[in-house]
Amino acid sequence: MLGGWTGTILRVDLTSGRITKEPLNEAWARDYVGGRGVAARYLYEECDPEVDPLAPGNPLIFATGPLTATNASCGARYMVVTKGPLTGAMTTSNSGGKWGPELKYAGYDLLICEGESPEPVYLWIQDDVVELRSAAHLWGKGVFATEDQLKRETGVPDASVAAIGPAGENKVLYAAIVNEKFRAAGRSGVGAVMGSKRLKAIVVRGTGAVSVARPRELLDAQWAMKADLAEAPLTSEGLPGYGTLALMNVINEHGALPTNNYQEAQFDRAEQISGEELAETRLLSNKACFACTIACGRVSRISDEGVGRYAVKTSPQNWKHATEGPEYENAWSLGADCGIDDFDVILKSNTLCNDLGMDPISLGATVAAAMELYEKGILTEAQIGMPLPFGSGEALVALTEATAFREGFGAELAAGSKRMCEKFGEPGAFMGVKGQEFPAYDPRAIQGMGLGYATSNRGACHLRAYTVSAEVLAAEPEDPRATEGKADLVTTFQNVSTAVDATGLCLFVTFGTTLESIRPILVAATGHDLTDDELTQVGERIWNLERIWNNRAGLTAADDTLPKRMLEDAIPAGPAAGEVNRLSEMLPEYYRGRGWNEAGEPSDEKRAELGID
Amino acid sequence: MQALEIHPDKCTGCKQCELACSYVQLGAFQPARSVIKVHIFDEQASFAPYTCFQCDEAWCMQSCPVNAIDVDENTGAKIVLDDACVGCKLCVIACPFGTIFFDKADDKAAKCDLCSGDPACAHACPTAAIEVKEVDPGAWVADFGDRVDSSYRAAVEEGS
Numbered sequence: 183m184l185g186g187w188t189g190t191i192l193r194v195d196l197t198s199g200r201i202t203k204e205p206l207n208e209a210w211a212r213d214y215v216g217g218r219g220v221a222a223r224y225l226y227e228e229c230d231p232e233v234d235p236l237a238p239g240n241p242l243i244f245a246t247g248p249l250t251a252t253n254a255s256c257g258a259r260y261m262v263v264t265k266g267p268l269t270g271a272m273t274t275s276n277s278g279g280k281w282g283p284e285l286k287y288a289g290y291d292l293l294i295c296e297g298e299s300p301e302p303v304y305l306w307i308q309d310d311v312v313e314l315r316s317a318a319h320l321w322g323k324g325v326f327a328t329e330d331q332l333k334r335e336t337g338v339p340d341a342s343v344a345a346i347g348p349a350g351e352n353k354v355l356y357a358a359i360v361n362e363k364f365r366a367a368g369r370s371g372v373g374a375v376m377g378s379k380r381l382k383a384i385v386v387r388g389t390g391a392v393s394v395a396r397p398r399e400l401l402d403a404q405w406a407m408k409a410d411l412a413e414a415p416l417t418s419e420g421l422p423g424y425g426t427l428a429l430m431n432v433i434n435e436h437g438a439l440p441t442n443n444y445q446e447a448q449f450d451r452a453e454q455i456s457g458e459e460l461a462e463t464r465l466l467s468n469k470a471c472f473a474c475t476i477a478c479g480r481v482s483r484i485s486d487e488g489v490g491r492y493a494v495k496t497s498p499q500n501w502k503h504a505t506e507g508p509e510y511e512n513a514w515s516l517g518a519d520c521g522i523d524d525f526d527v528i529l530k531s532n533t534l535c536n537d538l539g540m541d542p543i544s545l546g547a548t549v550a551a552a553m554e555l556y557e558k559g560i561l562t563e564a565q566i567g568m569p570l571p572f573g574s575g576e577a578l579v580a581l582t583e584a585t586a587f588r589e590g591f592g593a594e595l596a597a598g599s600k601r602m603c604e605k606f607g608e609p610g611a612f613m614g615v616k617g618q619e620f621p622a623y624d625p626r627a628i629q630g631m632g633l634g635y636a637t638s639n640r641g642a643c644h645l646r647a648y649t650v651s652a653e654v655l656a657a658e659p660e661d662p663r664a665t666e667g668k669a670d671l672v673t674t675f676q677n678v679s680t681a682v683d684a685t686g687l688c689l690f691v692t693f694g695t696t697l698e699s700i701r702p703i704l705v706a707a708t709g710h711d712l713t714d715d716e717l718t719q720v721g722e723r724i725w726n727l728e729r730i731w732n733n734r735a736g737l738t739a740a741d742d743t744l745p746k747r748m749l750e751d752a753i754p755a756g757p758a759a760g761e762v763n764r765l766s767e768m769l770p771e772y773y774r775g776r777g778w779n780e781a782g783e784p785s786d787e788k789r790a791e792l793g794i795d
Numbered sequence: 796m797q798a799l800e801i802h803p804d805k806c807t808g809c810k811q812c813e814l815a816c817s818y819v820q821l822g823a824f825q826p827a828r829s830v831i832k833v834h835i836f837d838e839q840a841s842f843a844p845y846t847c848f849q850c851d852e853a854w855c856m857q858s859c860p861v862n863a864i865d866v867d868e869n870t871g872a873k874i875v876l877d878d879a880c881v882g883c884k885l886c887v888i889a890c891p892f893g894t895i896f897f898d899k900a901d902d903k904a905a906k907c908d909l910c911s912g913d914p915a916c917a918h919a920c921p922t923a924a925i926e927v928k929e930v931d932p933g934a935w936v937a938d939f940g941d942r943v944d945s946s947y948r949a950a951v952e953e954g955s
Contacts, residue, residue, distance in 0.1 A: 251824060252814075252824055253811060253814035253815065253818065253824060253919070255811075255921075280810075283826075287825070287826070287827065363837070388827070389825070389827035389828075390825065390827075391817070391821060391823040391824060391825035391828075392823060392824045392825070393822075393823040393824075394823075394824075397818075397822055397823075401818075408921065412921065422807075466840035467807075467840040467841075467842075468807055469807055469808055469840075469842070470807035470808050470809035471809070472809065472810055473809055473810060473811060473814060474807075474809050475809060475811065475921035477807035477809065477921075477922075481837075481840040500838075503838045504837060504838050504839065504840045
């Protein structure tokens, strides 16, 4: 077996309760490296692409990579791979913390959950011991209470818990799987899939060892990468100091901060929800995931004045003590996109999203779309149960809770922005791709992001091709308004990011280092030699595999598009005033460069080149 | 003698120290067998690495019935002699700080030996929360004791 792996995968059939251990497919581990790649290969093999995402036939795969649980910086990640209920596409949702490493130390590279349990259960994994246990007493509880209770009743406080909250149980289409309370496989509704299987939580404690093929070589290579991270301004100062929120002022100054459901691209009160403001008024500490030498996590506190406002029935304890977050994307979705400038509101809604188990990006963006419909008179106060103008923190907090429980208007929001906007006759107010809401960069102001959103295999996403790095953050950025060269740029970002995802490292290492520094660590760990080009090609292979599966699931070139507002309505004001996204100038070139036909399907030659049957 | 000086305020909870510690012992990554542990107190936003202080009185050493704990003459570290240890766990009971462990994998006591003078955890720490210091053992422990005592009294007074 390759180094870095335990060589064993765990398969749990929730319908019958049968638990089996089987060898990891080593050929796939070579060709697809790990994590996102190997899990995608298993899904490709085992899941009918046309399956209903919430049916028992949709497997829910948790995958580590070969560098997960090693001392390579940021080797903390696991990937959840399944058919996403929000998008109908293969989704790959990534999380940090220490749940992934615990699974590896327990002796398992992947966990595949199949079927559907007749009763609520949780999965207990302590090294060799693997059991399904009743979760009847936990059903209906929030993520925080579930984790606390499970640590108490198992008597293993060092265990790591990945759980769903009421949102997952109630199959909110963007429900998340949350581990260690504040780290989440957040997007595309992986929590709803877990809820459909009546799997409340997976509790893991691993005390075993992870060995690598060439330890001495790995030590040298990982030191070199850590030195890169300690040197680069973003990973040594920006992210530890301000978290991803360091972006708020930067993106706003570029006129690329979507505001009021993408009706504008600058938020006049962005400073009030910036990383600098958080650091000054509410930050208690930064915090690292397992093995991470960057430590971008925010441990923060709602202000004394803010604690008493907007109580809801499930108000978590963390409103009074330390909570975590927000990330830039969440501060945007719950902030600027809803016209909200109050960190206390953002922290409350964000903490509720963690406790109730929901993706704050999609939740905030869906509320923002509802706010637009309300202000246009399409939705009324009577329908919503409250006034819902842009800027209403009280409504955002109340609707966050209502959505998780599908109460009142929350039942509409639980379907996501696309379905909600269609239901009320305003499909043009949905801001996203393939049913998934946009993150926090206006693609009219940053052309490459538009192509990245449109072609992302899991619907609109900032993590699949973060061309913001090249178009905005670089020392000598490429012109973000130009479309020339963006097809190649997006393809490269997609391939490289996918390769990094497959290793088990956090994508954020790419803010301070390159694939050329990561590859020697991977090779030393597995003992399987790869060149830089071959590793990039692994990314391309995974990307194409996801694409082929998505095509079989019914997605076509027609889904690789942006909302009309992004393509036809110019940004009204700010540095990017007058811009639209010129997707049609980039997409055909992107298809050609990828070796895909005009229908967006990988050609036979491309499939042969990549070795995809 | 040497000791590790730990600054919890600088710790981010990444556990690179545990990874490094297990690696120098075992040649593999196994945080469960690390003899430095990071405790994470989420509600207080506090991360606290802790390991043996190499304290002067060394109750572990005094309690051992088979003299399996010795002093490294170069560093002053108290070290477990694996050949002599019978796994009776008296040292684990005796240590007031909870920094000597019973390792189920080999049925022996396990504790920090300062890596014979070049502690891997201190190297691995990305924020210099763990530093190697030359210390006068008596004074160091006394100072620590005073600080713990005063913060305990402050907490009691605040609570009452």
